[in-house]
Amino acid sequence: MSARAAGRGGRPPLTERRREATRREIAEEALRLFADRGVAATTAEDIAAAAGISTRTLWRYFRSKEECVRPLLASGMEIATERLRAYWQGEGSLARALAGVDDPEAFLEPLGALRDLVRLSRDEPGLRAVWLETHFDAEAVFAQVIAEGTGRTAHDLAVRMEAGMLNAALRIAVEDWATSPEGAPLAESLSQALRAVARCFEAVSPARPTD
Incomplete structure (x- = not known):
């Protein structure tokens, strides 16, 4: 352009x-x-x-x-990607990037209708397919973000697995929040999911070389 x-x-x-x-x-x-x-x-x-x-x-x-509802769902994935990039600390550590996201509800702030969409998707196969396709597309984007921050390639198996774990954590957290009658706030669900993923990544991350 x-x-x-x-x-x-x-x-x-x-x-x-x-x-x-x-x-x-x-x-x-x-x-x-x-x-x-x-x-x-x-x-x-x-x-x-x-x-x-x-x-x-x-x-x-x-x-x-x-x-037709896909733009509402895709916006959430775009915000998540932007937030992860913004909080990346240049340490080559996804765990650090996730831990730095101190306001996870901002991921989905513009999507006040998200709860209705996710709830509808439980009983509507067509909407469920759109929800899952949106996450499928986001996974490749997450892999690219992880690759950029760790000096690897988006095709690396470990990178793709990390992107899949992150993607699944976000999806499950949002679904849990949306389908709970009197559940915890969205920010709490997302924080819990991101902390769990960060611990997994920290556990498998190779030790950084010392001088």
Whole structure:
């Protein structure tokens, strides 16, 4: 992307921002309708009408009505990735990076509807598939972050295993929080999961060479 195309401050071009805004609006309307009517009773035409677009336009953005909610889930994964990069301390230690995330609820702060989505996914196979696909895609991103911080490659078996453990911990923590009637706050669930993963990584990390 050229500097001109990126715009000021490296921002995406206006057309891309509009596209993402449209995807987000569709996602929010889809979730609202799913929560009110149920997935089976909600059609693609219903979602398109609520978002103020044609059904044909809706299909240009998403492959199925269930996938319409994916931008809401993907945002959480993007925030998690950004937070991990921001807290990486340059020590080549994922355990240190995880331990440095002192406000894990900020991972999902923009996703006030996350609980509804995860709860719906328990009984809706289509939504469950989107939830799991989102985590599947995030795993490769987590592997890249780990590789960058430890001087390894994203294809390294150990890196991929670490990314998988981190990914699973985040998913299970969010599901536990979302499905507990009067459960602990999301921040507490995420902190507990991240601490557990950090301990595992610390236990298997090779000793750093001494001078």
